[in-house]
Amino acid sequence: MALRLILGNKNYSSWSFRPWLAFKVAGIPFEETVLPIYIPGAREKILEHSPSGKVPVLIDGTTHVWESLAIIEYAAEKFPGAGLWPLQREVRAHARAVANEMHGGFLPLRRACPMNMRREPSAIELSQDVLANVARIDEIWTDCRARYRGPFLFGAFGAADAMFAPVVSRLHTYAVAVGPVARAYMDAVMALPAWGEWQAAAAQERWVLPEFEIA
Numbered sequence: 154m155a156l157r158l159i160l161g162n163k164n165y166s167s168w169s170f171r172p173w174l175a176f177k178v179a180g181i182p183f184e185e186t187v188l189p190i191y192i193p194g195a196r197e198k199i200l201e202h203s204p205s206g207k208v209p210v211l212i213d214g215t216t217h218v219w220e221s222l223a224i225i226e227y228a229a230e231k232f233p234g235a236g237l238w239p240l241q242r243e244v245r246a247h248a249r250a251v252a253n254e255m256h257g258g259f260l261p262l263r264r265a266c267p268m269n270m271r272r273e274p275s276a277i278e279l280s281q282d283v284l285a286n287v288a289r290i291d292e293i294w295t296d297c298r299a300r301y302r303g304p305f306l307f308g309a310f311g312a313a314d315a316m317f318a319p320v321v322s323r324l325h326t327y328a329v330a331v332g333p334v335a336r337a338y339m340d341a342v343m344a345l346p347a348w349g350e351w352q353a354a355a356a357q358e359r360w361v362l363p364e365f366e367i368a
Contacts (some may be wrong), residue, residue, distance in 0.1 A: 156183040158224075159199070160255035161190040164221040164355040165365050167268040167319030169209040171221040175315035177347035181228055189360050221285040222256050225312045236314070237312040248307050251293050259320070262286040266323040270355035276328040277367060287329055290320060294335040304341040315349040318342055327367075 158176070160169035176183050182304040188208065189195055196206045202211040211218040211227060218227045229237040239245045261282035279287070291363045294317075297306040305314045324331060331339070342348060 156181070156228075157212040158183050158185045158188050159208055159210040159212065159273070160185055162355075162358055162360050162362070163187065163351055164270050164358050164360070165268055165362055166190060166208060167263075167322070168207070168221045168366045170268070170322075170351060171315045172209055172211065172224040173351065174318050174345075174347055175225050175237060175312055176228060177245075177350070178310045178315075178345060179228070179232065179237055181232050181235055189237070191362050192360070202302045220310075221302050222252060224317065225315060229312065236309060237315075239244045239307045239311065244301070244307060247297075248311060248313040251297070251306070254293070254314045255313075255320065259286045259290065262290075262320070262323065266327045267367065268319045268322050269326055269365055269367070270322060270352050271358075272326050272367070274326055275326050279327075279329070287324070287331065290317075290324075291331045294338045295332055296340055298334050303338065310342075310345070314342060318348075 158173060160166060162172060188198055190208060199208055200206045202212065202217060205219050209221060209224060211224040218224050225237060239248055262278060265279060265283045294306065301308045307313060321339045325339060325343065
C-alpha cells in the first residue's frame with residue numbers, strides 16, 4: 154500500500170509543503186489528497202485522518218503520523234537510503250538543530266508574511282521582530298552553505314531544506330532582502346523541479362483565504 158499524504162491548500166499550507174517537498178526530492182513514492190483549510194467543515198474533515206485536526210497527515214497502512222517534522226522523521230527511518238538527514242552524526246545533529254529551530258521559532262515572520270504562492274512578489278513593511286527573524290535565518294543559511302559547500306544547507310537537499318522551504322517562499326514573496334549567500338540558497342531551492350510542480354498546482358487552486366492575502 155502506497156504512502157498517502159493528506160495536505161492543505163497548496164497556496165497557503167506551509168506545513169503541508171514541507172513533507173511533500175521532502176518526499177518529492179528524495180524520490181519517496183506517495184499518493185496525495187488536498188483538503189481546503191480554514192473554511193467551515195474543514196477541521197471536521199481533517200479529524201477523519203488526524204487527531205490534531207490539522208494538516209499534513211501521513212497515512213501508512215494503519216499508521217497515521219501528523220505534524221510535518223514527525224512525518225519527515227518517519228520517512229527517514231522507513232527509507233534510510235533517501236538521504237533526508239546527513240550520514241555523519243555531528244552534521245546530522247546540526248541539521249536537526251536548525252530544522253527544529255525552524256519548527257518552533259520565527260513566529261513574527263510567519264505571522265506577518267503568510268505563505269502565498271500566488272502573490273506577486275512585492276515588499277511590505279516589516280517590524281523589528283520580523284527583521285530579527287530574517288537576520289537569524291540569513292545567519293543559519295550563510296553558515297551552513299559555508300560549512301557544507303551547498304548548494305543546499307548540508308550539501309544535498311534534505312530534511313532541513315524541506316523545513317525551511319516555506320521560509321524561502323515567504324522571503325521571495327515579500328521581497329525581503331537577504332545577503333548574497335542566502336539569496337543563492339533561495340534560488341537553488343526555487344529551481345527544484347518539485348518546487349515548480351507545487352507552485353503550478355497552487356496557481357490552479359481557487360480557494361481564497363482573505364486573512365492570508367497581504368496587500
